[in-house]
Amino acid sequence: MNSVRLKHTESSPAGSTRPRVVSVVSGKGGVGKSVVAMNLAERLAARGARVLIVDADEYCGNLHILANLDVRAGLQHVRAGRVSLGDAVVPVAERLDLLASVPVDELASPQASPDSSSMPFPADQIRRYDAVIVDHASGASPTTVETALAADTILMVLVPELTSIADCYGLYKQLQRRNSAADCRLLLNRAASVGEAEEIIGRFQLLSERFLGGMPTVAGALSEDDMYRQSVARQRPLAGLDPQAPAVRELDDLAEAIAPGIQPEVTHVKTINKTPETADIRG
Secondary structure (H helix, E strand, C coil), X not given: CCCCCCCCCCXXXXXXXCCEEEEEEECCCCXXXXXXXXXXXXXXXXXXXXXXXXXXXXXXCCXXXXXXXXXXXXXXXXXXXXXXXXXXXXXXXCCEEEECCCCCHHHCCCCCCCCCCCXXXXXXXXXXXXXXXXXXXXXXXXXXXHHHCXXXXXXXXXXXXXXXXXXXXXXXXXXXXXXXXXXXXXXXXXXXXXXXXXXXXXXXXXXXXXXXCCCCEEEEEEECCHHHHHHHHHXXXXXHHCCCCHHHHHHHHHHHHHCCCCCCCCCCCCCCCCCHHXXXXXX
16 A cells, blocks of 8 residues: 555744654554654654653553663653653663653652643753653543643544544543644544545544534544554664655654654645535544
């Protein structure tokens, strides 16, 4: 199958003097969100950006497993003031650092852990990075929603399955209720074809516009590809398996839309040849 390429939209300002923060979220687990986040971060670093990827799933984080790293301190330690961000991050690759999730029993109680509803790092601590990719826990919990809204861009990952579409819509509904101006972008993962991607994204947009009064912009789509399974099994990014693979080119397209200093062509958001009456989340 030819790789899926959908034109994205770009709304971030040029010339930002602080890191661009991107929240990667999903309505449910099992959609490849963490794999997308890790490979997006790797592609941004490959383009020359200095990138920090943060595992914000404080109980089931697994980015350190994807990166094949043994970590001793992480986000929880930074939140609790046990260590500084600089002491907690570990290098993954050139220009790419990881702040992992390292559950600690004594930090699990509300009394021991500071408020987790905002980004845990002061601006001066992340100033050396060009981009910060935050991989959130799946679902629409208040903590995930509030933390995601602190980012510049929210990348919502879903797959072509009814439950994923419905749960992603529920997550977007919560984000819209809290901040209707949030820069939410839809990324369809594991798309079987361009037609399937256009159909699902188009219906999602129309449904959102009809019932929520707004819709996410299009980040793009990633094709179903066995390389993702191989990369997880080998604990390496896709580019480490085959830098010329179509799946890597798709990730490059996604990175281009988000990378600091890259300004893609600005396009108007539009729906895909459907009327609101035909939009139906049940497919």
